[in-house]
Amino acid sequence: MAPFRFAVLALAASSVLAATAWAQPAPAEAPASGPGAAAPVENSVLDAPLFYQLLIGEMELSQGDAGTSYQVLLDAARKTRDERLFRRATEVALQAQAGEQALDAARAWRQAVPGSIDAHRFEVQLLVALNRTAETVQPLRATLALVPPAQRPAAIGSLPGYFSRTTDRKATTAVLEQVLLPYAEQRSAGEPQATAVAAWVALGRSRLAAGDAARALDAARRGQALSPRSEAVALLAIELMPTEQRAESLVTAFLEAQPPAPAATRSAVRLVYARTLAVAQRYADAAPQLEAVTRDAPQFVDAWLTLGALRLELKQPAEAEAALREYLARLEAGSEAASTEAADATQDEDAATPMQRLTQAYLLLAQAAEQRRDFKAAEGWLAKVDSSQALTVQSRRASLLAQQGKLAEARSLIRALPERQPEDARSKLLVEAQLLRDQKQWSEALGVLTEANDRYRDDTDLLYEQAMMAEKLDRMTEMEQLLRRVIALKPQQPQAYNALGYSLADRNQRLPEARQLIIKALELSPGDPFLIDSLGWVEYRLGNHDEAIRWLRQAHGARPDTEIAAHLGEVLWVSGRRDEARRIWAEARARDATNDVLKETLARLKVDL
Template sequence: MWTESSVRSGAGKFKQLRHFTALAAVMLGLAACAGVPRRPAPETAAVPQPLAHAVVATPDADHDLLAQLLAGEMALTRTDLKAASDYYGKAAALSNDPKVAERAASLAVAVHDGEAARRALGRWQALGADPASIAQVRAQLALDQGQADEAQRQLELLIGTGDKDAWRQFGRVLVGARDQAQAARLLETLATPQRLPADAHAWLAMSELGDRLGRHAYAARIANAAMQRFRSAETYAWAAQMKFKDGDRDGARALLQKALAKAPEDSQLRLAYAGMLSQAGDYTGASRLLARGPQDANIYAMRAGLAAHEKDGNALAALYRELEKAAPAVRESSVYLLGQLAEMQHRDAEALAWYDQVSDTDEHAFDADLRSAMILHTQGKRTEAHQLLEQLQLAYLEQPEQLRQAWQADAELYLRERNYAKAEAAFSHALQVVPDDPGLLYGRGLTYAEAGQVDQAVQDFRQLLKIKPGDVDASNALGYTLADANRDLPEAERLIDLARAAKPNDPAIADSWGWLQYRMGNLDQAAQALRGAWLARKDADVGVHLGEVLWKQGHRQDAQRIFDEVHKLDPQNSALRETLKRLHP
């Protein structure tokens, strides 16, 4: 990469090379004289060459315009704005191009160098700067230095020029101001209905800027004035957003209906209206609205989201069939959505085919590969699933969030396989990427618990509770782990009691409570809690617990019937095998 020193040394080397070449020519001439017999001189003197005595001036780097511009651009590629400002300041003094002076002034303002900015502005004005642009930069400088009156004067000059981009430049000045409160005051003072041009976009931009600067009342006032003046779809839609922010949902819906009447084919308006309907709980109305009119990728995505929220399998299936037949451009930009829809309907082969079509440049590329790994594992292709996740771990090595997800997915698949050593290793890799991540600590704690490494499991769950005090799932997990190990039962009782209070109808927590009662010798309470959990959800581990309690109570036929059901649910359940070994020594 080029730097200031490398540019200077490059110029020096060029001069040295030129001098060396001239010296070499002289030396060669001397050598030739020494090695060749002297010949008689010609009768006429040689005619001197035209450039024999010419001297080419080579400027030093500080006075070399090209060198300064090159160094300035290189500094910008390194995002070294201070160095870029210095180089462009020197270039502005050497150049007659007003654009160079403009760049120098803007950079000087960006690095808060007032003196350099004034020099560059003077040079720019001398070279014929257009009034609007120079007023913009002078206003930026004044705001940067806290000179509110001068900033207002320059902004008035800017909008007074009548330049077609004047109000856009006005907005840029205020958006970039260090003192946003001062910027908001100037906005309200200058961007009034009396001053704003006959351009709806300018009104909407000022209203949006006011909202961004915390002047919602001003934003709403300008939005309403724009709506009354222009009565366009855009102004109705923006005024509707202002009303929605104020909590006036009925008023917002009425304005959006007017906007749609003006532009019924506008997909952005339909999306906005559908979003407002869904936020109000009218998912059916939102779906009906989106189903009418032209369809694009965004419309299909929101329709799918609404159907998924309503758990409407028929609507999802119909949407999948419709999207399959959509225009090629829409279908090609919706391949990730098609994969999701196919996966929701358990059409795994089709889902894989769609995910495979997601391009590497698509924003969903990582998610498509991640989902593909999950499907491959479900299909029994465990090796392929883990290989794909390993590829993701390498491909996203410098993107922490994706890297964490790839390691976590790998860990969860290994945990599903009961390969606890590899699951623990994958969770630990993920925790190196995102230390103390609650989800990862919880997953690794479960892995340790399943592997019988109780101390490590307890350590992870306790660390998790330090990070998220009172977390229900962590409290239940630690309480259950302690109860299952038959240790620290008072602490286990306190933790599981907290979880029960937060989620009294959760079968997993009821199972923990029942198993704790069993460890404490309260068989009747244990059987009651576990029977309720088993009826609520036929989970294999809950069934094993209930069967053991019934066995200990002497209800062996009932216990055996439960064990048989567990075996049908999960023939490879390790807890069932271990329990039966204990009960049938």
């Protein structure tokens, strides 16, 4: 035999010996008759014919003949009824991208070892991969029947993940309902309540993925009726909130349940809840949830960072700075590990590294100082940020310069920045335009954005910004053309519909069309306070004052933005509720006395606060 052939044989033999460790029984415990007594010798069940059969199977695979290897290994598995060989045969078929053969192996495995949970799981996963979802009912039922009752809730909770890549979500829901409803409705005797709760949660997630939010909410309600303190039910309700507003009552019911869930569990739910509220721009609602976390679970250090960011959005720089300084103090005290644990507790896949979080804290502190117009302090915080954030830091520095009347210097600072990434040139143009916009240099800003759109054709962000500058200059035809282009390019983007609808409403033009545009925006982004504000404003222009007040109260309650407050105050004022209007305007001016919309509203209505 040639040396190469010997080498291949040796390699294959070593692979077989590694793969057939199953053949070596575990040594028995030493008998109690005497110390150090040797365990009885048990011979391996691996005889010579089987050894050579496995050797041939691995050799065929190493030489690229996966089909023969599969047949040889599957035959060996059937003879021995050993699960590891069935698994190996299945893996060989998968390696060869032979899905049907892998399924045959998994089914042979299940038939040979009917008590094997892994065999049933492999069969389910292969059926799903082969887009044969309807055939998974029986193996799923058999899998759950084999799982010990104490482990069944966790097994049920994992089922929606099996179908995460399927395209027919309704078929998946139909399968899971056949499998899980007996557990959810507690038809099976002796099942713990936790199993029923897990089943309702799994059904809720499946229904939500299939676009049936109403029935998903029903599942969550049924789960909470069984276990008011269930964290899984509360998290499902939070997932439902963007599409089913009624789900929020389940979250608050969990947080208020008596006796309460453990503090760490409540705080983990509050963190996810606060994040969902913040995404919906309901900052005023999110902040108290984070404050409760900082009080009840101080180990969740990142809550202070998020709270600081929210306080800045609410134009509360002093409160923001206090939260951010507390965050830094806890990091310096050695709480990085706790912060990481908190991220794990909330299953945040996008959790930042400690250095990224520190950088974020410095940038937010600079922003807080800027809001207080303490430019020296802002520069001090920016100086702490590492050099990898050059564009972000220099953008903030340029903003500080512009606010001190040094706009030309600010623009030069941005233009001089090196362009290390292809995206940097576009980002610099956006930053420069924003500087000009903040300083009310509308024509200059429009010029920069026009130039940017010449370089980056059909960039919807740039087109949108250019439209906003055209609106500021009352170039309505140009604005509408640009926004219509954005809608054509990105019909699922709500901002363009809202901007066009609001601009028409603000000028008392084409009000029915303006209303339809804003409603379309809200369909794409339900619950967005700024879109709700636009709807309230167009209702006001249409003369529907009570309806306008209802929408504007909702928007202001979710986010007490100064412009929203100006709108709500105006509708209240003309409706005769002047004391309330004065109170809302006074609170808004205390937060942001420089807001143009508020100042224009008070001047036009001749209100002296």
